[in-house]
Amino acid sequence: MKTWIHGNYFKDVEVNCICGAKFTVNATIPGPMKVETCYQCHPAFNKDKVVKKVIKGRMEKFLEKQKKMDTIKPAKPAKKAK
Numbered sequence: 001m002k003t004w005i006h007g008n009y010f011k012d013v014e015v016n017c018i019c020g021a022k023f024t025v026n027a028t029i030p031g032p033m034k035v036e037t038c039y040q041c042h043p044a045f046n047k048d049k050v051v052k053k054v055i056k057g058r059m060e061k062f063l064e065k066q067k068k069m070d071t072i073k074p075a076k077p078a079k080k081a082k
Contacts, residue, residue, distance in 0.1 A: 017041060 013027040016034050019041035027033065039045045 007028045008030075009026065009028060010030050011026050012024045013030065014032045015023055015025055015038070016032055017038040017040070018034070018036055019038065021038050021040045023038070
């Protein structure tokens with residue numbers, strides 16, 4: 001490995017998340033890093049209530065739109081088959 005091409009590699013770099021979680025990683029930048037989301041607070045990595053609320057909200061919005069469409073436009077009678 002050519003040392004003048006590759007950057008310095010630091011072991012056990014501390015990472016601080018805004019949720020309060022702290023963990024260590026290996027990185028090419030020294031010092032503590034600050035991140036906005038981590039594996040503990042991101043909804044894709046944990047099955048928390050946050051994801052369920054988002055899905056429930058979308059479903060409720062869809063049902064409200066569907067009710068509005070039913071009140072605006074009455075259902076047409078079914079056509080007879082030939």
